[in-house]
Amino acid sequence: MPTSVKGASNLRKAxxxxxxxxxxxxxKEIGSFLKPVVKNARGFIPANDQIPSGWLVxxxxxxxxxxxxxxxxxxxxIGYKTTPSKVNRSGFKALVSILNKTAAGAIYETAxxxxxxxxxxxxxxxxxxxxxGQKMQGRAMFKAYAQDQGKAKGAVLxxxxxxxxxxxxxxxxx
Amino acid sequence: xxxxxxxxxxxxxxxxxFKQADTATSALTRQVNxxxxxxxxxxxxxxxxxGAGQAAKAFAEDDKAAKILGQTLNNLGLGxxxxxxxxxxxxxxxxxxxxxxDDELRPAMDRLLRATGDITKSQKLLSLALDISAGTGKxxxxxxQSLQKGFLGQTQALGRLGVGxxxxxxxxxxxxxxxxxxxxxxEGQASLAADTYTGxxxxxxxxxxxxxxxxxxxxxxxxxxxxxxxxxxFDNFTKAIEGSSKALAFLIKLVGTNLGVIxxxxxxxxxxxxxxxxxxxxxxxxxxxxxxxxxxxxxxxDKAAAKRAxxxxxxxxxxxxxxxxxxxxxxxxxxxxxxxxxxxxxxxxKITDEERKRLELQLAILxxxxxxxxxxxxxxxxxxxxxxxxxxxxxxxxxxxxxxxAWKNYLDMIEAQARRIAGMTPVAxxxxxxxxxxxxxxxxxxxxxxxxxxxxxxxxxGNVNVYVAGSVVSEADLVQAVxxxxxxxxxxGSPSAIGRLKGSFAG
Numbered sequence: 144m145p146t147s148v149k150g151a152s153n154l155r156k157a158x159x160x161x162x163x164x165x166x167x168x169x170x171k172e173i174g175s176f177l178k179p180v181v182k183n184a185r186g187f188i189p190a191n192d193q194i195p196s197g198w199l200v201x202x203x204x205x206x207x208x209x210x211x212x213x214x215x216x217x218x219x220x221i222g223y224k225t226t227p228s229k230v231n232r233s234g235f236k237a238l239v240s241i242l243n244k245t246a247a248g249a250i251y252e253t254a255x256x257x258x259x260x261x262x263x264x265x266x267x268x269x270x271x272x273x274x275x276g277q278k279m280q281g282r283a284m285f286k287a288y289a290q291d292q293g294k295a296k297g298a299v300l301x302x303x304x305x306x307x308x309x310x311x312x313x314x315x316x317x
Numbered sequence: 318x319x320x321x322x323x324x325x326x327x328x329x330x331x332x333x334x335f336k337q338a339d340t341a342t343s344a345l346t347r348q349v350n351x352x353x354x355x356x357x358x359x360x361x362x363x364x365x366x367x368g369a370g371q372a373a374k375a376f377a378e379d380d381k382a383a384k385i386l387g388q389t390l391n392n393l394g395l396g397x398x399x400x401x402x403x404x405x406x407x408x409x410x411x412x413x414x415x416x417x418x419d420d421e422l423r424p425a426m427d428r429l430l431r432a433t434g435d436i437t438k439s440q441k442l443l444s445l446a447l448d449i450s451a452g453t454g455k456x457x458x459x460x461x462q463s464l465q466k467g468f469l470g471q472t473q474a475l476g477r478l479g480v481g482x483x484x485x486x487x488x489x490x491x492x493x494x495x496x497x498x499x500x501x502x503x504e505g506q507a508s509l510a511a512d513t514y515t516g517x518x519x520x521x522x523x524x525x526x527x528x529x530x531x532x533x534x535x536x537x538x539x540x541x542x543x544x545x546x547x548x549x550x551f552d553n554f555t556k557a558i559e560g561s562s563k564a565l566a567f568l569i570k571l572v573g574t575n576l577g578v579i580x581x582x583x584x585x586x587x588x589x590x591x592x593x594x595x596x597x598x599x600x601x602x603x604x605x606x607x608x609x610x611x612x613x614x615x616x617x618x619d620k621a622a623a624k625r626a627x628x629x630x631x632x633x634x635x636x637x638x639x640x641x642x643x644x645x646x647x648x649x650x651x652x653x654x655x656x657x658x659x660x661x662x663x664x665x666x667k668i669t670d671e672e673r674k675r676l677e678l679q680l681a682i683l684x685x686x687x688x689x690x691x692x693x694x695x696x697x698x699x700x701x702x703x704x705x706x707x708x709x710x711x712x713x714x715x716x717x718x719x720x721x722x723a724w725k726n727y728l729d730m731i732e733a734q735a736r737r738i739a740g741m742t743p744v745a746x747x748x749x750x751x752x753x754x755x756x757x758x759x760x761x762x763x764x765x766x767x768x769x770x771x772x773x774x775x776x777x778x779g780n781v782n783v784y785v786a787g788s789v790v791s792e793a794d795l796v797q798a799v800x801x802x803x804x805x806x807x808x809x810g811s812p813s814a815i816g817r818l819k820g821s822f823a824g
Binding site: 145146147148149150151152177227230234235236237238239240241242243244248249252253279281284285288295296299300303 | 320321322323324325326327328329330331
C-alpha cells in the first residue's frame with residue numbers, strides 16, 4: 144500500500160523549476176535508497192540453467208516467444224522509477240515505484256501466488272514466494288521489498304519531506 | 318499485462334471518472350427535467366384532447382338519443398305542447414334517482430312509447446322495468462323489451478326474465494294483471510338499489526357522464542361560436558377547417574416546388590426550373606437527339622439483356638451444381654443398394670472383359686451415369702460386333718478333313734483277314750513228329766522209347782498215352798512207392814527233412 148503524499152507532484156514541479164539542483168539531489172537520494180532493493184530483487188532472479196528448459200528463450204516459438212525466459216533480460220527488467228505515473232482509476236498518481244517490467248520476470252515473480260504451487264510448471268520454479276497479502280507476494284521484487292521491511296520506503300518519504308523543507312526554506316528566504 | 322510495481326509514494330489527484338460522472342449526471346438531470354416538462358405538457362395536451370373528444374362524443378350520443386325520442390313522440394302524435402320536455406325531465410330525474418344512465422333510459426322509454434302510445438303508461442312501465450331490472454339483475458334494455466312484448470301480447474318474454482310468474486299465469490292473465498302482480502313483486506327495488514353503495518357509485522357515474530355531456534355541449538357551442546355562432550356556426554367552422562387544410566396543403570406544395578426550383582437552379586437547369594414554376598410539363602433539355610436517344614435506349618436494352626443472360630448463366634450454373642450435388646447424394650445412397658452391391662461384388666471377381674463391360678453398363682444405368690452408360694454401351698456393342706464377325710468367319714470356314722477317313726479301308730482289310738482266318742479248317746498231324754521238321758525226338762524221349770519203359774501209343778484222336786510199368790496200380794501204391802523212395806534216400810545219407818513231431822524223416 145503506497146503512502147499518499149499530498150502536494151508531491153507540485154513539489155516536484157516546483158523543485159524542477161526553481162531549484163533544479165535540489166530536484167536532482169532528491170532524485171539521486173531516492174535512487175540510492177531504492178537501488179539496494181532492486182539489486183537484491185535482481186539477485187532472486189534465477190540463472191537460465193535453473194529454469195525449466197522449455198521456458199527458455201530459443202525453446203519457445205510463436206506467441207509464447209514473447210514470454211520466454213532469459214535471465215539477464217529478466218534481471219534488467221527490475222528497476223525503479225521516480226517520475227510520476229498516469230492517474231489510475233482510483234485517482235492516485237504514483238510518484239516513486241519499483242518495477243518488474245518484463246513478462247517473463249512477472250511470470251517468475253507471481254506464478255502460484257493465486258492458485259498455489261501446483262501443476263507442472265510452478266513447482267519447478269526456483270525460489271519461494273514472500274510478502275504480505277496476495278497482491279504484495281512474489282519471488283524477486285516483492286521478496287526483496289518484504290525483506291527490506293519498509294526501510295527504503297521510509298527513507299524515500301523522508302527524502303521527499305526533507306527536500307520539501309529545504310525548498311520551503313529557500314522560498315521563504317527569497 | 319500491466320507492469321508489476323510497488324508504489325512507494327503516491328498522490329491522490331482525483332479521478333477523472335469522478336468528474337466525468339458528475340458532468341454526465343448533471344447533464345442527465347437537465348435532460349430528465351426537460352423531458353419531464355415536455356412529457357407533462359404533451360401528456361396534459363393529450364389528456365385534454367382525449368377528454369374533449371370523449372365529452373364531445375358523450376354529448377353527441379345523448380343529443381342523438383334525445384332527438385330520436387322527440388321524433389318518436391312526434392311520430393306517435395304526442396309531440397305537442399311541452400311533452401318532449403316533460404319526458405326528458407322525467408328521464409333526467411329518473412337518472413338522478415336510480416343511477417341508471419339516460420343512455421339506457423331513453424331507448425327504453427322510446428321502446429315503451431312505441432308499444433303503448435301513451436306517455437303516462439310508458440312512464441309507469443319504465444318505473445316497473447327499473448324495479449324488475451334492479452330485482453332480477455337483468456339489464457334495463459332486456460326488461461323493457463320484455464315488457465314491450467308483454468304489452469303487445471307476447472308474455473313468454475316476461476317468463477324468461479324469471480320474475481316468479483308461471484306459464485299458466487302468464488297465458489291466462491291479462492297484461493294489466495301481470496303488471497299489477499309484477500308491481501307487487503318488485504316494489505321499491507329500484508329506489509332500494511339506488512340507496513346502496515353501488516347505486517351511489519352509479520349516481521356518481523351519472524353525474525360524471527352528465528358533466529361530460531355538458532362539457533361536450535360547451536365545446537360544440539364554442540366551435541359554433543368560432544364559426545360565427547347561431548345555427549350555421551358549426552357548419553361554418555367545419556368549412557373553415559376544410560379551407561385551412563387546403564391552404565396548408567397548398568403551402569406544403571409551394572414549399573416543395575420552391576425547393577425543387579432552387580435545386581434545379583443550383584444545378585444550372587434553368588429551363589426545367591422555369592417549367593416547374595410555370596406549371597408546364599418538364600421538357601428534356603439534355604440535348605440528346607431522338608436518334609441518339611434511341612441508340613442509348615438500345616444500348617441500355619442490350620446491357621439489360623446481357624445482364625439477364627449473365628444472371629441466367631449463373632442460375633444455370635447453380636442448377637447444374639445442385640444436380641451434381643443431388644447425383645453425389647444418390648451415389649452416396651447407393652452404398653446400401655443391394656443390386657449395386659451385387660454388381661460391384663461381381664466386378665471384383667474373375668470375369669471376362671465383355672462380362673465386365675456388361676456389369677459396368679448395368680452399374681452405370683443403375684447409378685444414372687448417362688455418359689458412362691452410353692460409352693459402355695458403345696463398347697459392348699462393339700465387342701458384340703466382333704463376336705458376330707468371329708462367328709461368321711467360323712461359319713465360312715471349310716469342313717476340316719476327317720482324320721479317320723483312311724481307317725475305314727484299314728478296318729475293312731482287318732475284317733477280311735479275320736473272316737478268312739475264321740473260315741480256315743485245322744489239319745490233324747499224321748505222326749507224333751508231325752510238326753518237327755527234323756523228324757527226330759529229343760534224346761530223353763528217344764531213351765524212353767528205346768528202354769521200353771514207356772509204351773507210346775497214339776489214340777485215334779492223336780492223344781499220346783504213357784504207361785509206367787511196375788507194381789503201382791493204385792493211388793495207394795503210388796503213395797507207398799514215393800514214401801519208400803524218400804525213406805531210402807534219407808537213410809542213404811541224402812539230405813532230408815526230419816518230422817520232429819512224428820519222429821520220422823520227411824523228404
